[in-house]
């Protein structure tokens with residue numbers, strides 16, 4: 289692993305020779321291994337064929353870069369979710385990504401709707417649809433819905449193959465900036481606690497950083513070291529998403545600069561050098577023009593790509609077709625391989641609930 293100082297030197301570097309040398313240096317790092325320790329050496333890049341289910345578009349936070357949150361929210365009915373899941377099952381998707389705003393049941397109107405349907409809170413509602421999903425499709429639930437308590441994580445572990453929460457940044461300073469000043473759930477301490485709780489509960493976990501939201505280079509580097517620290521302690525972080533801020537019309541940060549392709553590239557390089565045994569992922573729909581360069585810099589996963597649903601968090605950026613992604617990867621000699629929402633090294637009884645483990649064996653039998 290590189291030192292904090294070296295990571296900062298790479299981020300600050302403006303010399304093309306130095307940047308190219310850093311790219312070449314990547315081969316010296318033994319933490320370039322990720323899911324099964326062979327992906328990078330075998331030039332394999334993975335993705336997960338998924339269905340994106342935006343359960344509820346309300347959120348207790350108001351982040352300066354968000355286009356997902358709606359005051360006049362939508363709460364999907366179970367029938368709407370079942371329809372998408374059935375359709376995605378026909379396309380052989382194996383990940384059902386259940387996403388929604390944080391603590392949506394703090395909104396009395398949403399709680400009233402849930403009560404009318406016979407549920408005491410959003411976690412009960414979610415559990416019910418995820419249970420249906422496991423019983424009726426070959427999709428494995430992955431939940432990403434903001435902060436959850438230890439008890440809620442424990443409950444949802446029974447019906448999830450993996451779960452996620454973006455750390456975004458480990459600096460509490462950002463809570464006083466336009467990005468997070470109205471977002472109590474973005475307090476890094478709370479997010480770190482949840483990621484650690486997932487580790488204690490042995491939940492394979494996806495996290496990530498958001499770059500270009502006003503963080504300093506030091507804060508960016510420290511966030512990566514923090515994620516690595518958690519993984520060294522609990523071993524639960526399967527992948528880290530490096531997500532670049534996109535300036536969109538109507539958001540509070542509409543006129544803020546997006547990170548340059550070079551900044552994203554240098555962030556990928558240092559991520560590879562800091563994160564040990566963790567996959568590095570960039571969303572292909574947010575990096576269409578530069579994705580191949582990021583592949584050269586060492587990413588080894590494209591994340592979830594859906595043939596059925598759109599990216600509701602970035603609706604302006606459609607997923608590339610899987611065929612296109614295949615071609616895109618093959619042009620650099622990489623083989624595109626589909627993965628499940630839980631990485632291979634976690635598919636055992638230690639990391640998964642018995643029911644999930646058996647479901648995966650069933651899916652593997654069908655796929656073979």
Ligand code: SF4
Nearest residue numbers: 347349350351354357
């Ligand atoms: S927590 Fe997520 S959904 Fe909520 S406002 Fe922030 S970015 Fe949007």
